[in-house]
């Protein structure tokens with residue numbers, strides 16, 4: 001399920017692949033780092049701004065590569081600290097990128113820590129029952145360039161609001177691969193994109209500042225454990241027993257807990273880093289104290305951090321979040337046994353920040369009033 005654009009995005013090229021293309025075109029070796037420097041450090045907004053490249057080379061680049069594989073079509077800012085970018089790709093597909101700000105004392109919101117949540121697919125094939133992204137299935141994978149370009153869109157926006165002190169700095173602190181799609185279902189493009197974001201010749205974002213969230217694709221988790229670069233891993237658990245988990249996550253039938261948890265352990269041991277277990281709290285589904293006790297055992301065993309997320313309502317789906325008191329009981333049970341746990345205070349509810357919701361709404365509007373609700 002690939003989309004082949006007329007020209008590949010320049011942001012999908014690595015130093016090696018770009019150097020090879022330029023060599024074929026008869027260009028000297030130093031041109032590739034020059035082009036990448038313009039893209040990632042100097043943040044050129046067009047080929048013509050690359051003033052130390054000969055005009056003929058700029059024309060060749062423009063004929064060969066796409067400079068902007070996505071266009072910003074909507075930017076919604078929520079009352080809290082979340083900013084949502086809706087991006088349109090060349091085939092009119094829509095994806096979401098979210099800027100999440102963590103307010104800090106004595107610092108204006110614009111200058112606070114920023115985490116960027118990126119998408120890896122249009123839609124998702126995993127079909128989790130609670131998720132807006134998976135409702136219509138998978139449309140297609142994103143290319144590496146389309147993944148990287150989301151961060152370029154963020155940088156363009158943030159560079160204006162908060163001019164960078166030093167040009168080598170990215171305009172944000174962390175990346176979480178938690179937007180639309182199952183990242184490990186698009187493994188090769190994901191890894192290529194993260195390599196570009198991580199590289200010194202790219203955006204230079206440290207691997208420890210990049211978290212990949214997965215619904216639990218076991219072979220790919222094991223493959224990721226063997227990669228030389230140690231990105232962080234978050235696993236969407238959402239059920240502490242197979243019985244509960246498979247009610248809401250079909251992937252659990254293929255990769256049940258007895259296969260998933262050893263793979264997560266292997267990853268944690270390989271990279272010597274705490275893995276995060278994500279657990280959405282859904283009323284009457286997984287919010288019992290029995291689930292809390294079993295989650296506590298799993299987390300204790302894996303030395304994992306638990307991130308509890310009160311369910312974010314999705315139009316057309318029946319699920320609800322538990323009361324605050326019930327959420328707190330769940331947290332307390334985990335804390336009593338010394339499990340490291342956070343209860344996520346919701347961000348971006350008022351702009352449909354939950355996974356895939358803004359895209360869903362916009363697609364419905366595009367279909368027009370006659371389309372089924």
Ligand code: SAH
Nearest residue numbers: 131178181182213214215236278311312355
């Ligand atoms: N596919 C990957 C990453 C994208 S989903 C994964 O599943 O991990 C990112 C996170 O958002 C997951 O933990 C997912 O379960 C959660 N999520 C999806 N829909 C949600 C909703 N309606 N409310 C709260 N969290 C949701």
Ligand code: SF4
Nearest residue numbers: 124126128131134215
């Ligand atoms: Fe896909 Fe993640 Fe949504 Fe499940 S929660 S459908 S894996 S995006």
